Amino acid sequence: MKDVNEIIQRMSREEKIALCEGKDFWTTKAFPQYGIPTIFMSDGPHGLRKQEDAADMLGLNRSLPATCFPTAVTTGASWDTELLDEIGKAIAQEAKAQGVGLVLGPGANLKRNPLCGRNFEYFSEDPYLTGKLAAAYIRGAESEGVATSLKHLAANSQERDRFTSDSVMDERTMRELYLSAFETAIKEGKPSTVMCAYPKLNGTHCSDNKALLTDILRAEWGFDGLVVTDWGAMNNRVEAFRAGCDLNMPGGSNYMIRETIDAVKRGDLPESAIDACAARVLRLVLRADENKSKQASCDYDAHKVVARKAALSGAVLLKNEDHLLPLAKTVRLAVIGTMAQEPRYQGAGSSHINPTRLTIPLDCFPGAVFAAGCDSRGDTSDALLEEARTVAAGAEVTIVFAGLPDRYESEGFDRENMQMPEGHNRMIEAIAEANPNTIVVLLTGSPVETPWADKVKAILYMGLMGQEGGAVISDLIYGAANPCGKLAESWPISYEDCPSSSYYGKTKDALYREGIYVGYRFYDKARTAVRFPFGFGLSYTTFAYSDLVVTGNTAEAVVINTGNRAGAEIAQLYIEAPQVGIHRPLRELKGFQKVFLQPGESRQIAFKLDERAFAVWQNGWKVPAGEYTVCVGSSSRDLPLRAVVHRGDETLEVPDWQADSWYEAPKGVPSVEEFERMLGRAYIPPKLIKGLFTMDHTxxxxxxxxxxxxxxxxxxxxxxxxxxxxxxxxxxxxxxxxxxxxxxxxxxxxxxxxxxxxxxxxxxxxxxxxxxxxxxxxxxxx
Structure with missing residues (x-):
């Protein structure tokens, strides 16, 4: 590689500032006089979206064909780091074939609330699982010589007012949940770049946030790569240079160049800050240029196989009453639902892929009788329902395809509720009444309320399954494959059960009032019933656990396949912390392994437990002294193996506000007053006042x-x-x-x-x- 520092010393101040802004929507600026090439970027969390003509960040204009892998809601349910490594490699190979040097992904934001319109792009409600899967994707892609961009740092868990909102939370919540996933992904995956998020974090724009981008990201976590803005996320370029935000995208606007030059001349901004940012941009483009010459062949047929494997690995069997599934090929079958013909297989927005092909579920059930049951919007009519009833009544088994059409969830806006379209619910109810052997195949990017769950025999959740998912559904229904996915997020019975339901998305700013009690951390501690718990998923075989032994920093257990089919089990390890002293969740995921077993086969599995598995954040990571229970099993609520261990040597200070607060015994909704006491300051909501509008207003x-x-x-x-x-x-x-x-x-x-x-x-x-x-x-x- 060329001498970066030597090139930087030769460049003028104006040129260095210009280097830190893109040339146009997708590329960086080239400086031929210094031998500086350009780099092309594309979205790519679950497939490449290279736009060669009209560019946009919303997936509206057509992109080159690429393999559409399942979105993160499905690959997250695979709990399979090897699979994410494969997907990362495949996307990187397609990137190289299309001349792309930087893939914008994966996303490591947490699923704080089921209504976030972009949840389908994120892996889990749990930071441990999210971090491990994101790290695997990054390792796979970067091993092919293609740069990745871990996004969106940080606390970008709502789409409402995402450009200008303020994510308000206490330090412990930020560290234990919303930064933890990024920390794991960065330390273990080593991405070339990190993308800063749109919102403010506790009052400071992420692009301007030195504590986030320099003190934590670089000094604490050891990140040595480049920070790029989300498209249009730059706030103040002077503060961004000071904070260590390197590349402003998209380019072409010369945004705040004059102000930056003036700040250097006044002595308000050291030129060394610009030099550091420019050097990081230069290292990225030079490394990408070196890798251009290492073009690898791109086997799209092989990538179809990976996409199919991913859809299969992330499929979750939620119900299988009377062992209705798998079906015999000879069963007289009816297929109901427009989604069988027009499947929703990916999300809307910047990650929208132009697939190399698309398998249609209905085509994979030859001989089945079909009825639409509803239209593509999710609406139905008495005539459509009557036709569907007639078709269902004449079949031995009926499969209903339902879920969320595009208009219900997307980047750019949040869902209004957790309900499916009324037409889909009416359709399922009608079919279940007409045929007792009803199977529901769900195509959604996030949890939905299922008031009909007790009326149907089986539920197969495919998430957003990618281009090969249609054929996978057939394989699963007929038993050519055995479902092995597990939910990476809790499914509440109703949206009102979610602790943030009464205030999420109701205001411009995002108040993280629930603190660390997100997902199963809340439901388990509050003893709240859920429709399907975190980590849950059925199989066509059965598994048993035994012989848990914890020695030092290793926990070992035995998993056996007790059924008559080969299958994969995802063994999960949770730590239950002492419930005295500083408040803590009842249990937290700290390990998982996916094992494939033949009938009757057993295997000993091992989990490594470091100090962080037991730690909390209180001015640093600390382990309170006490008895911890190591639990192993098949979900957060099915943990048959338990062993008590003693850990820690510190007595942590219990904050004055904790006694008798919502956080000590979470039930219902935390009040603003309790949140402010935990936060340590009053929250003052923003007001719109004419005469005080700024460039940050819309x-x-x-x-x-x-x-x-x-x-x-x-x-x-x-x-x-x-x-x-x-x-x-x-x-x-x-x-x-x-x-x-x-x-x-x-x-x-x-x-x-x-x-x-x-x-x-x-x-x-x-x-x-x-x-x-x-x-x-x-x-x-x-």
Missing amino acids: VAEMKDFSLLMKIMYKAVEKTIAKGFGGKVDYENPEFRMMMASSAGSPLRSMQIFGGLKNGVVHAMLEIANGHLLKGIVRMFGK
């Missing part, structure tokens, strides 16, 4: 205070509607995404994306604040 926020912004909002709405036949359609996920990413983005992001001149944007801001004359001067002045 057209959507200011339109009720400013005629100019109201006109702009309507203009944006009308312009976007042209792409939808002139219809303003907020039920269309693409329309909603585009509105959220334009009128719902701050003025600074509009400047970055739209290439608007600095004076024009600031003139608009002055006018919105009621300063018409100042705005005119700003518009036409220097």
